[in-house]
Structures are given as structure tokens and as C-alpha cells.
Amino acid sequence: MKEFAVSDEHELESRLIGTGVERLALLGKHADVLMQGYSRDEVPLEALSDSALRRLLAARIVWRPDDQGGVKLAPRVRELIAEMLADETRRQVNADVGETLELVRTLVQSYREAQSQGEYWRQEQQLLRLRQAVDDLNGRFADAIDSLWQRLNSDFGFVSRLNDKIRENERAQKQIVRLLDGLQLIDFDELIELVGGDGTLRKLLISQLQRQISQHYTSLREVQSRLTELMARFRQQQSRSRLISGMAAFLREHPNFVPGNYARRSDVPDLINQAVPLIAAAAPAVDHEPDIRVLTDLVHQLPTPLHKPQTVAAARPAEAEEQSLVAARQQALKQDVESFYLTVIDHPDPTGISALAYLQESDMEWGEEIWLFQVIAEYQSLPRSEQKAFELHQLESRASRFNDLRLIHDVTLQLANSA
Amino acid sequence: MIEHGPLLERLLAGEFVCAVSDDRAFRRLEDEEVREQIDTYLRPLNRRLATNAEGSVYFLAWRQLNDEAREQLSRQLGEVLHSLMPMLEWLQLMQEALGHDALVAPGDVLKPAELSARCEDNQSLREQLERLAGDSFFGSQSEQLDAQMKQVFKRLREHGYLLQPHADRQVYLVTGKIDYLVDLVRLIRDEENLPVDDERPQTQESLL
Secondary structure, eight states: OHHHHHHHHHHHHHHHHHHHHHHHHHHHHTHHHHHHHHHSSSOOOTTSOHHHHHHHHHTTSEEOSSSSSOOEEOHHHHHHHHHHHTOTTTOOOOOOHHHHHHHHHHHHHHHHHHHHTTOHHHHHHHHHHHHHHHHHHHHHHHHHHHHHHHHHHTTTTTSOSHHHHHHHHHHHHHHHHHHHHHHHHOOHHHHHHHHTTOHHHIIIIIIIHHHHHHHHHHHHHHHHHHHHHHHHHHHHHHHHHHHHHHHHHHHHHOTTOOOOOGGGSSSOOGGGOOOOOOOOOOOOOOSSHHHHHHHHHHHHHSOOOSSOHHHHHHHHHHHHHHHHHHHHHHHHHHHHHHHHHHHHHHSOOTTOEEHHHHHHHSOOOOOHHHHHHHHHHHHHHSOHHHHTTEEEEEEEEEEETTEEEEEEEEEEEEEGGGO | OGGGHHHHHHHHTTOOEETTTOHHHHHHHTSHHHHHHHHHHHGGGTEEEEEOTTSOEEEEEESSOOHHHHHHHHHHHHHHHHHHHHHHHHHHHHHHHHTOSSOOOTTOEEOHHHHHHHHHTOHHHHHHHHHHHHSTTTOOOOOOHHHHHHHHHHHHHHTTSEEOSSTTSOOEEEOTHHHHHHHHHHHHHHHTTOSOOOSOOOOHHHHO
16 A cells, blocks of 8 residues: 555656646747737737647646736746846745745654654655755745845846835835845744754754855845945935925026125135145256256257247247337337427427427328327326326317217317416 | 155145045045144145045145135135036036936046937937036037037036046046035025925825
8 A cells, every 4th residue: 555655656746747847848939929928918829829828828827817808927937037037127025934934844744754654755755845945945035135136236227217216225125124024933943843853854944044044134134234325325316416406496596696605704614615726836956966967867858849940030030020110119109299298398388389280390200190199198197296287188079969979189288387 | 645745736736536536545535544644734734634524525625714715715605606507507417418317426427429419319408508508607609519518528627527537538527526516505505595405205105
């Protein structure tokens, strides 16, 4: 009877394996269609034959949520793909510790039963399933932590808006709390009691699990503190952006706004206290013997001027001549006007001397306008005390009846006390 | 002190030193002992090291505020205020052109050519850039979009807000001086009690 049961179980096992291989192959065979179902809402049916669809449904790779609706990916398959792609938008964190612990308890009990009844094959099977349960638990935490790090390291790059990043960060933090709660459920005192003196179970459920759990705990705490930091940065970015747009809007509404002069306060804000630039200037000095050699070397290294010196020399006199010619004429005009002033002093005339008449009588060649301009300019450039010694009369008229512009026809100059 | 020579020179010349503009110097400045050494050195020059609230940028402040220093600070504050509006508009333009919902931050890479291309395709950005570039702070005379963008970036580089790592490449890095500007805006907001809110609005969840 016992022998029969064992061979029965062997047969069951091999049948499971056969079906499993068949169904896993379905995933590969219909990978295209399934991935379309992953990225969209529904699995497109056009490319699937009726029998293929039936097989996919039977394998619970796809399902039909209701009779009228289309066919969708089964949640587990979606999770599997998300996990394989590390697709953080769809990846789920699921570490249902409670259920796993329940399973562990059951398996330990069956293992013991098989042990006491001497059913070694069944004992082996239970141990294998126990190992798998522990590995699954471990793997779920490792996956969850990996997913959290992925999201953290990409600054939640899978969403673009800051608000979404903040929400995703909040969601991740909640997941961490759930994961930590899950870890809390694992009570090693209870497990120690459960495994008793069995060395194999002890190794699996106590020392191995304890080591793994403490690693997960450390990782979770680390990722949690990093997420909090990142959240602070997101919030700071949000606050900066709001501050700048708020201030810009305020200044647009109040173009004449002028803030107080904080520099005049008794307590100047640190931020605006910025010292004036100071250039640490230095010049070559030859009072230090060893430097002289260095300086000499430097002088030798100076690049030779690119321009040929002759070209510069040839251009310069022409320019200089022009400038000095203008200056010389200006000087001559000034001297002639000064002679006019001296004439007024030397020959006091109570009616004054006409500047134009003086010009015409002399053999000078100045234009009338420029002459009058210089006479007036000379008067105005005299120191006030000397100006008082002269009286300058302008002979002027309005430009026209409708234009109040004054035209100066002539000026007469006389000594003030001769009037 | 000799190893701080080049750093001191840059600080004295009025530069803002941050992790972007000079990573090594910045890391040295984060050492309190180094900061004390530099402060001691600067004492006879009536200057001291100063930093912003987050400590992301270092510059030199007056140690004693005499009349002359206050005079200079008033002038300087005037200049900064003159540049405030164009700077805020530039920050907003960058944010919009890049399609970000955060401001440009120290270390961000900006390429004027790419930004020009985005402004080219968008009338509103185009107009914003035009208005901005023509502001006396940026002082562009050109009607060409590329030239306007270039001029704006050139001025920002001169003012230390941007760094151009290679003189022959039109690629810029945002420096920590941007942080300083944001802090300054916050200071003005706080000092003048302006109705400018930077807190996040109540989210839907917390209202429920």
C-alpha cells in the first residue's frame, strides 16, 4: 500500500512537470500577443486561434474578467513580466509574510509526521517545499528591496512630473512600512520552538533565515532613510519653483516695487553681505636676485609682435598730423580771440567793439559764425571775477514771428567800468 | 596657507565657489579647520568667508560693516534687484523650455542650441526669450533667436550663474550661485512680507 502511494506520487510529479513545460512553452509561443496585452488593457485576439486561446485560458496565463469583456493577462503573469523587466510603473511589492509563515508551520508538521512514520521520500518532499517556501519569502523581500532601490536610484525617473514623483515616493515609503511590519511577524522564538532539536530545520529556519532577515531589515532601513532624504529634495524643488514663479508674478503685478535697503540696517542680513572684489595684483620686481633670471627668461619667451613695426610707424604720422592740425587751428583761433579781448582792454570804447567789425578789419580768415562762437565761449570760460570786468552784448533777433529761436547777428564787447 | 592660494585669489576676486565651479576647492571649504584658516588670513583685509543657508556656495563678506562697505552693499543690492526680474524670467523660461516642473539646479547641463530649437517651435517661449534678451541686464541688440540665446548665456556666465567648461563648446553647467539667488528671493519675500507662497498646496488626499 505504502509502495503504491509513493509510485502514485512519483507519477503525479512527472505529470505536473510535463504540463508545466507545456504551459511555460505557451508563454514563449505567444510572447508577442502577451506583451501587447501587458502594455495595453486587453490581449488582442485577432492573432490567436481558438485553440491557442483555450490553452492560454486553461493555463491561467490569460483570463476573462466577465463574459462580455475582452481577455486580459492574469495578474500573476503581469507581475512576472513586470518583475522580469524591472518595470517600476507596474512592479508590485508583495511580501505576504503571514501566509508564508502559516505554510511553514504546516510543512514542518507534515515533515515531522513523515519523519516519525519513517516515510523518507515524503519527508524529503516536505523539506524541499519548506526550502522553497523560505526561498520564496526571501526572494520576495529581495525583489521588493531591489524594486525600491531601482526607483530610488532613478530618482523615480519613470514618472516625469514632480507631483507624481512625490506620490510615488509616498507609495514606496508605505510599502517599506508594510515590509517592515511583515518582518516583525517572523518570531524566531516561535520558530525555535517549532523546529525543536532537528538540525536540518534549525539550519534552514533559524540560522539561514535569521541572517537573511537581518540583511533585509538593514536594507529596508537604509532605503527608507534615503527615500526620506529624496522626498525632502523633491519638496525643496517644489518649494523653489513655487517661490520663483510666485515672486515673478508679484513683480509683474507690482512693477514699481522696491524692497528696503537692507545694507543700511543695524543688522545686515548675511546673505547680502558680499564684499567688493579685490584683485591681488602683482608686477615684475627686480629687487630679488634669483627672480631676475626668471624674469629675463620670461622676457625672452615673449612672443615677437606679429605686426611689422614699419607698418605701424607708417600709419602713425598721418593720423597724428591730422589731429595736431586741428589742434593747431583751434589754438590759433583761441589766440586771435584773446587778441580781440586785449584790444578791448587797450582801447576802451564806451559803446563797445563789435566782434564782426574787428574780424573784418583784420586780415584773419575765420568764418563769422565760428568767430562769434569762440568770442562767446571765451567770455563764458573766464573766471567769474574776470567776467565781471567785461560786458558782452548780443545783437540778436527772433528767427521768425512764429519761432522763438534767437539768432545772434553780432556781439559787442566793452569794459564794464567804461560804460 | 600656500595650498589655498589660488582659492583665496578666486574668492577675493568676488567669485562664488560651489561644487560645480570647483569641486576640490568646495570640498576643502567644507572642512571647518580650513574655513578658520582662511578667515584668519582674511581678517586684515576686513573680509570673512560666508555661505548660504544650505551651505552650497561660498563667497566673501565684509567682516566689519563700515560706512564705505554699506555704501558698496547698497549699490550692489541695487544692481542685484535690477537683475532680479530678468533672472526670474530666465529661470521660468528654462523650466518651460526643458519641460521640467523644477527649476534648473546646480550641476544641470544646458545647451543653448537645444533650447533655441525648442523656443523656435513655440511662439510663447519665443516671445519670452525676446523680451528677456532685450532687457538691459542681458542687453541683446539682435533680432536673431540664436544670437539672443547666446547673449543671454554669455551674460549669465559673466555673472557666475553658469559655467562653460570648454570655451569652444556651447555647453553650460548651472552653478551654485543659482541657490544664492533663490535664497535672496526668499529673503526679500520674508523681509517684505510679500504674499508669495512656496508651501505645497493641500493635496487631495489630505483634504479627504
